[in-house]
Amino acid sequence: MSEERLRIAIQKSGRLSEGSFELLKQCGLKISRGKDKLYGRVQELPIDVLLLRDDDIPSFVADDACDIGIVGQNVFEEDCLQITREQPAEEVMPLGFARCKLMLAAPKDWTFEGVEMLEGRRIATSYPGLTGAWLKKQNVKARPVMMKGSVEVAPRLKIAEAVCDIVSTGATLDANGMKPVATVFESEATLIRRKAPFSPEKQTVFEALLKRINGVITSRD
Ligand code: PRT
Ligand code: ZN
Known part of the structure; x- marks a missing residue:
């Protein structure tokens, strides 16, 4: 070249x-x-x-x-x-x-009442930087758990209580018993x-x- x-x-x-x-x-x-x-x-x-x-x-x-x-x-x-x-x-x-969104998602059976519910919880994500920065801004001390892929299965595997993943249609979250609860980053x-x-x-x-x-x-x- x-x-x-x-x-x-x-x-x-x-x-x-x-x-x-x-x-x-x-x-x-x-x-x-x-x-x-x-x-x-x-x-x-x-x-x-x-x-x-x-x-x-x-x-x-x-x-x-x-x-x-x-x-x-x-x-x-x-x-x-x-x-x-x-x-x-x-x-x-x-x-x-x-276009897509990095979204925080929780199990469908959670009655989600706000980000403070994440205090002390583990959040599986491939984006620990963006997730950590957002949590800090929200004043919530949660722990990002790094996963390279298949983030949506983390709660079922008991690796984390919530996830922060890229969402486009929302079908993947839905199929895995999760619902989006907050937008962390729009892309x-x-x-x-x-x-x-x-x-x-x-x-x-x-x-x-x-x-x-x-x-x-x-x-x-
Ligand atoms: O092989 P390589 O490393 O190059 O590609 P990759 O597999 O890492 O990335 P790829 O091709 O999946 O995505 C490239 C970029 O596309 C991402 O970084 C986003 O900027 C953008 N993008 C747009 C998406 C999506 N839409 C998307 N839906 N990236 C990923 N997803 C995945 C998401 O991770 C989840 O597994 O699709 C699933 C959710 O989709 P819905 O429609 O079910 O919500
Ligand atoms: Zn990639």
Whole structure:
């Protein structure tokens, strides 16, 4: 990959990838994917696309392996809260897709009367940073229990009394005997960039891409 090409990181496969590919397509960019499927090359502008797991995108952008990236605000904010970086990446603009909420949920049979009910309880989550910060703001001392996946089963396994998980339709919580009781963080896909200035060549490409993204997003509203 040439130094002069703008590098953008997007999710390889998952809930962000279709929206990310679609956005770039609507910007008039065709991505030809390499044999290893790890990166793609854009013909229309000097842009290379790196296909990554979403969790790796904030660090790739912060550490200059990529110039910009598309990631969920939930993952970006959690990364900012959890990891001290010399120069964390910066948010450029929200992109209006992959909307979801990080929500606190409790077993359906709880009569939920307020967050103070969580005092001293264990809350299973993949987002201990966002959950901990929210609990602190609420003045509640509860204990986030880190789980990488299947958070919704934690109460049944008696690992935690409540959960704090990403909710879209609410069907997963419902199927697991839980109900959402409070919104901790609202999220959508967002464009992030590395903090350090780009070279003049990259800056020109970045501005051209940003203009196209703005055009696509405005026309969707
Ligand atoms: O493999 P990789 O690490 O790249 O992907 P991933 O499995 O970690 O993430 P992925 O693809 O599931 O989600 C990527 C991003 O999409 C998240 O970080 C959010 O910003 C956003 N997003 C939008 C969601 C959802 N909607 C969503 N519904 N992320 C996860 N979910 C899960 C949630 O964790 C729960 O298990 O879907 C379930 C709940 O869905 P409902 O519809 O039943 O409420
Ligand atoms: Zn992930």
